[in-house]
Amino acid sequence: MNRKDIVYPFASQESALEIVKAEGSWLYTRDGQKILDAGGGAIVCNVGHARDDVLNAYVEGQREGYVLPPWRSPARTELCERLIHDWLPQGMTRMQFVCSGSEAIETAAKIALQYHAARGDKSRHQMIVRTPSYHGTTLATAALSGHPARRAGIEAALREYPRIDAPYPLRAPAATPKEELSDFYLDQLRACINTIGAEHIAAFVAEPIVGSSGGMIVPPEDYWPGVRTLCDAHGIVLIADEVMTGFARTGAKFALDHWQVRPDILVAGKGLAGGHAPINGVFARSEIGETIEAAGMTVMFHTYSALSGPCGAASKVLDILKREKLIERSAALGAKLMQDLRESLSDIEQVAEVRGRGLLIGIEVVRDRDTLERYAREDAMSGKILAEAMRRDLFFYPGGTGEVRDILCLGPPLNTPASDLDRISGIMRDAILAATSTR
């Protein structure tokens, strides 16, 4: 069969690249091009592609065979121990593993509902969510997400949740002084709780730093402590979606650590096996698990949940993150890359902002930096910039959704050599200039 006759993916306007090998921070195409993976795939490859030590740990774990998800296996137990010992906030002892981030968020939402039901509080079935955001692609998680582009064609089947704005300091009303920005956004949450009634609200679901839907938007400093206080005051379960930000990506174990805030349920996993195996974790405070258990409820697993192979791969990745000091490296090299980008892009009129934390960086491109007017959708500007970057052997992860567009996301492997990271700002500059000057 001719390769060109193969239709993949299911539906797409673009022709898919064919990658024949990925190693370290590099992608190799069938045509012989070698591309620096400054997106870490879908911002997932925290320890680099296809490491032998991780792949061996995967195979070794999988040799334990198929063990029913609620049972224990050596690889599964080791991962739990490692997470509790080295990674999870204190008191967060309950965990469930699933394959994808979408399943993990859906599981977290179900756990929050079950927790309230187990306490006899059956009227709490609403969840407050934000826009922009991305929480997954199942019907439930697409409904929680503030991601118009990924709702196309399924809108009618999605439940409407009470929705507020995710903090977006660049585009906050000009009249709001910087030091009042946290209150500005917290007031929306306060008002939403009052309108719906706390007695109906099970959970608040949010990404600590908005990922690719918004382009690494860091909230104002007092926002997260304020959210924690409001959730505590109203008995609302705080679900932190750290699928993208967790496990060292932002220069901390988890992004909420930057504000010393602990969620009630933490969801994380892109960086858990770092692209080597499908595994995401849902972690909850002990009391949440105890309450559900005491009411005789369980949290159902999927057939492929917590396979020993992915658990083994994840243990190895966690070991590497610690041994190679990749949290510290992400913080230090992320700050350096951010500074390089800000300097290198400062005179480009079409760059509105470079933002993020650690090696999770977003660049927002606009038609006019003064008014923040965006390019028209038909201009497909981020696609053009990506094409220019690929021509220069660099991949970044294009982001944005709906009105939030032309967002360029960087999330290279945390162990990318400094000399390779140093090339990113120059290539991004050339790619943005080339794309914006030709339209």
Ligand SMILES: Cc1ncc(COP(=O)(O)O)c(C=O)c1O
């Ligand atoms: C913040 C966040 N939540 C959830 C998801 C969904 O994860 P998955 O694609 O593994 O279902 C993603 C994926 O990009 C994400 O970035």
